Amino acid sequence: MSVQERKERERANRERLILATARELAEQQGWDAVTTRQLAERIEYSQPVLYSHFRGKREIIGAVALEGAAEMAAAVRAAASAAAGPRARVTALARAYLDFAARNPAVYDAMFQLDGGLAFAKEDTPEPLKDGFAALLESLAEVAGDGVHPGLFTEVFWAALHGLATLTRAGRLPPEDTERRTELLVDRLAIL
Amino acid sequence: MSVQERKERERANRERLILATARELAEQQGWDAVTTRQLAERIEYSQPVLYSHFRGKREIIGAVALEGAAEMAAAVRAAASAAAGPRARVTALARAYLDFAARNPAVYDAMFQLDGGLAFAKEDTPEPLKDGFAALLESLAEVAGDGVHPGLFTEVFWAALHGLATLTRAGRLPPEDTERRTELLVDRLAIL
DNA sequence: GATCCGATCCTAGCACCGCTAGACAATCGA
DNA sequence: TCGATTGTCTAGCGGTGCTAGGATCGGATC
Structure with a gap:
């Protein structure tokens, strides 16, 4: 099941990317600037992707x-x-x-x-x-x-x-x- | 200029009403519930009135x-x-x-x-x-x-x-x- | 008392928010 | 190669703070 493992790894990476980006954006411009749209754009995915990682x-x-x-x-x-x-x-x-x-x-x-x-x-x-x-x-x-x-x-x-x-x-x-x-x-x- | 004085008094009353209502609403349901619409409805005026009192x-x-x-x-x-x-x-x-x-x-x-x-x-x-x-x-x-x-x-x-x-x-x-x-x-x- | 005019207020709408339904495409297993 | 599943995106919902522009009302003037 190497394929599945790779996917899980990629998914975990993306989750880290989301958190790191949110944190970076918040430190730069404050939490008000951390909107789902802005965050989605920065990680180069659409908004709904965020909701597959977090509620x-x-x-x-x-x-x-x-x-x-x-x-x-x-x-x-x-x-x-x-x-x-x-x-x-x-x-x-x-x-x-x-x-x-x-x-x-x-x-x-x-x-x-x-x-x-x-x-x-x-x-x-x-x-x-x-x-x-x-x-x-x-x-x-x-x-x-x-x-x-x-x-x-x-x-x-x-x-x-x-x-x-x-x-x-x-x-x-x-x-x-x-x-x-x-x-x-x-x-x-x-x-x- | 009694007319003008009356108007100023009414205006001051309304401003107090806005603040008292905002405070009451915030204590009851939290500041998230204090939206301009909700607040306007409670004081029985339209939203723009709020902006004639506060920025x-x-x-x-x-x-x-x-x-x-x-x-x-x-x-x-x-x-x-x-x-x-x-x-x-x-x-x-x-x-x-x-x-x-x-x-x-x-x-x-x-x-x-x-x-x-x-x-x-x-x-x-x-x-x-x-x-x-x-x-x-x-x-x-x-x-x-x-x-x-x-x-x-x-x-x-x-x-x-x-x-x-x-x-x-x-x-x-x-x-x-x-x-x-x-x-x-x-x-x-x-x-x- | 009629008319004008300025202050006052409201309707409607803007751009943005968090969040989601449903269409679509890519990928996997058989 | 084909069907099913998984993943992603487009589009849109109801909400937010805030504002432009038109209607309306009241006081001052003739």
Whole structure:
């Protein structure tokens, strides 16, 4: 069944092409510009082809979000493991998180601002999302402090990072003070 | 010129009606349901009338956001002034903020999630937005700690609240632990 | 009181959106 | 070689935000 295998391979390639194109277009011109027509034209297929891969636009956004979650988890883990000592680890984690959000605004939007039809904080939460939270938890648990549930602490720390990321990106916070805000956050939240 | 005054009054009334209807519809069915057609039908005028009051849908969202900012500033100030002592003030402020976001999700979306075409952190930032930040600053400055710029501290605290509000609302954080998260945040961030 | 004129509002329609039915062509198995 | 299946496209549906242009209404003037 080599023929069938080839077809499946080609199909998988095209699906990757769709996601990569959607992501690229979103980073270049924003998600509003990612219309099914524009996307179809860029991958050089007609619109209905998109619907043979995804249920709709929401699911495309969701798929990009999952990609992003996996990348962010990797980035956070890499930064944390390259740092020595709890304090350096947490600082590196925070910087990596905010850096990812700043460098991939469209992906970050797909993960948290847009409706990608993803479930959260439930049984059927997709693996990359749970793993993203786990990546934060790994480094944050050690600085949660005595008597504080590590999961709860991670939620609060994560929320703070998320707030900084979104408000900065939306122009609500001046970008030049990001580093000072990060240091203040780590100083206060983490018990070293 | 009593005639002209009457007309201006009626016009102002209709503008209030548009905003109240948009807000009500958004809280009931979400901003996606606030289409120009639906909105026009509810106020019993045709669509073009909307455009004689606002440049477009964005500006309507922006106007609702400004309303919301004023209300939130008032809510935060009321909560803070009813509390005795720095710690109680900050806790009350945090609760009031999160409570407002939870009770008025559509308005909160208009303020921070949607594009209302509003300027931020600049000279031409609308007054209600600057005042909203000022309301936070008033109570937070006293717990910023020595050597920490009150504005910077307020930004971080605000970002944390914003993160908690949005992640909770999006189903990313289980709502039942909100109170514990709030206490943890206040305990760690505020210097008492 | 008749007439004019300007402000006000609505009908109709534009270009675009996400999505889909059904015709068509290419490819596979017999 | 032929029929069936799979894959793709054209065309179109109902919806969106927004606007041009005509009708209508009310106040000011003679």
